[in-house]
Amino acid sequence: MKTVLDIRDLKVDFRQDGKLIHAVKGVSFTVGKGETVAIVGESGSGKSVTALSTVALLGDNAEVSGSVKYLDREMIGAPEPVLRDVRGNDISFIFQEPMTSLNPLHTLEKQLAESLALHQGLVGEAARKRIIELMEKVGIDNAERRLADYPHQLSGGQRQRVMIAMALANGPELLIADEPTTALDVTIQAQILDLLAELKEREGLSLLFISHDLGIVRRIADRVCVMQGGEIVEQGPVEQIFANPQHPYTQKLLAAEPKGRPDPVPEGAEEIVRTDNLRIWFPIQRGLLRRTVGHVKAVNAASISVRAGETLGIVGESGSGKTTLALAIMRLIASEGPIVYLRQDISDWRPRDLRKLRRDMQIVFQDPYGSLSPRMTCEQIIAEGLTVHGVEKGRDRREMVAEIMTEVGLDPAMMERYPHEFSGGQRQRIAIARAMILRPRVVVLDEPTSALDMTVQVQIVELLRSLQRRYGLAYLFISHDLRVVRALAHKVIVMKAGDVVEAGDGDAVFDNPQTGYTRELMAAAFGHAVRSA
Structure with a gap:
């Protein structure tokens, strides 16, 4: 099998606030022609940094050493024109959140045309035909009619299909997919995975697939590299890794699935909330007088x-x-x-x-980073509701925050930190603590x-x-x-x-x-x- 990507002893360090952070520590693996290699591990393990290193997409504070060869061409230290030629043409990326990768001010046609003009010199009608062909290839219905749409007019699955179309625009040899299905519904996830498998077969692509979801990896990968703390702790064929994991960390990942059932509801428990045929229709208003011409029927007759x-x-x-x-x-x-x-x-x-x-009545949102103010400390975020609702005015607020932080598994010594200083799981615990301190x-x-x-x-x-x-x-x-x-x-x-x-x-x-x-x-x-x- 021809080797498309050969990574040897890759090290990546970041200089931050005078300190050297070792993000990737001597990683080595290969991706063969037509092969899917998955890199799995938890947040902070070095998966995405490894992928971005392949074509020098890291920031100026990154120090990269080792070897990254694409079709026997060394990428580390390569001149910028060489890297530009490889990026987008030979190695393309699909990122996790398409809404942040697509320009909200440009139509789909304009965004796809930009890549074609830059790398292939295609413009005008030739570019338009190629764009329609790409959109049809990734399964976007009525492709020609959707050219004038903006990203916000598409569903999450459709936006991800557009990202895949952009990645395929210049006929790459290697596709790097960084958590491409994380934010999608299960049915859309399945469609995107099927699409990637089909495109890989049809176009002869090699695929480097980054994910923390082992179920997805098992479905799509030929080989797996397991990363922890910047190192590959285990790698091998997907069947071998899943059937007989050797490293304790791999075993821990494979065992990490929510199990069991909730405790039974106490007998005679009081009904807290009920709805009867609840309806939520949003009016569609048009014209100078804003007449209602129809409704978006968001919820019809929901009883819970x-x-x-x-x-x-x-x-x-x-x-x-x-x-x-x-x-x-x-x-x-x-x-x-x-x-x-x-x-x-x-x-x-x-x-x-x-x-x-x-x-x-309290709410905990999906994205803990987006729902926590970056300008407030952990203590201020959690205690904010106490101030708003005037709860237990006689008690010491700091003491109450310390109690709830302990209850949700956070160290009260961290209450002076800001959200960016916590991991994703810790930020979600802060969001839960903010809701729970009010005893809803x-x-x-x-x-x-x-x-x-x-x-x-x-x-x-x-x-x-x-x-x-x-x-x-x-x-x-x-x-x-x-x-x-x-x-x-x-x-x-x-x-x-x-x-x-x-x-x-x-x-x-x-x-x-x-x-x-x-x-x-x-x-x-x-x-x-x-x-x-």
């Missing part, structure tokens, strides 16, 4: 009930109405139909009356584990279970990760295009789904067909 100590899992693809339903229950967006909180219908309460409920009755958990490593996911699931056990919390748990939902949820509702298509006991929905859509979700999440009713 959650008791103290109970978790309701809300699953479905992006745009199905999951988060919209939760925000309506918290009275953060308008809706029609009763919302009953502790036997009181709060659907028509005025904002002033709702203020006293805010302490009881209901907590909305909106994709709280999707951005986290598998081992950290397990820790957060255990933390949420213990807090629910201790305080009898009612959870609305929104997620596209059905493995996590199964570990946490007592009941599950499945949403599609605003409709609740299936609802019931968690085990019943997972073990015996009644609708084709639910079976499709299960097959995409667990990698096998689920028996029909």
Whole structure:
């Protein structure tokens, strides 16, 4: 097999604040022609730094040594014109979050045309034909009509397909995919993985695939390199690594999956929240007089009930109405139909009356870095709600923050640090602490584990279970990760295009789904067909 990429004793150090940080420590591996090699490991293990080193895409503070050969051409220390020629032409990248990689101010046609003009000199009608061909190749329907669209007009899966089209534009030999499916729904994940496998076969591509999700790696890779602390601790054929892992860290990664079931709901538990045929329609207004010409039917007739100590899992693809339903229950967006909180219908309460409920209804978001102010310390972030709601004015705030930090598994000695000084898992614990310090009755958990490593996911699931056990919390748990939902949820509702298509006991929905859509979700999440009713 011809070697496309040959990395030998790669070392990468970063100079930061006068210190030398050793990010990659002597990494060696190869990628053969038509082969898929996966690099797996937790955040900070050096996966992405290794990939970016291949064509010198690291910052000026990086010191790189060793050897990176692309088709026997040395890339480390190569002149800038050589690197420019290889980037995009021979080695292309697909990144994790397409919305941050695509320019929000440019149409799809303009963004794809830029690469074609730069590398191939294609312009005008020739470029337009090539763009349509690329978009059709990656499975974008009505490609010609979508050329004038902007990134925000596409779904997450469609944006990722555009990124793949851009990566393929110049016929690369090697495709480097850095967490390309992390932010996607399970069904879209499956489609993107199938697309990459198909393109690899059809175009004869070699693929370097970076991920922390071992289920995805097992599905797509030929060989696996396991990274920890900047080193490859184990590598080999995918079947060998999964069947007989030798290194303790690999064994730990393979065992890191949320397991078990939530504690039973206490007998006679009080109903905390209920909705009856809740409807959320957003008006479409046009013309000078802003007449309503139609509605976006975000949620149709959703009826739910959650008791103290109970978790309701809300699953479905992006745009199905999951988060919209939760925000309506918290009275953060308008809706029609009763919302009953502790036997009181709060659907028509005025904002002033709702203020006293805010302490009881808290939310933890998907991206802990985006939801925490970078200008506030950990202590200030967690204590902010105490100030807003005037909670326990006689008590020492610092002492209360220290108590809740200990409870969620954080060292109180770190309360003076800022969010960027914490890992992803620690930031999510801060977000949970901020919600829990107010002792709420209901907590909305909106994709709280999707951005986290598998081992950290397990820790957060255990933390949420213990807090629910201790305080009898009612959870609305929104997620596209059905493995996590199964570990946490007592009941599950499945949403599609605003409709609740299936609802019931968690085990019943997972073990015996009644609708084709639910079976499709299960097959995409667990990698096998689920028996029909």
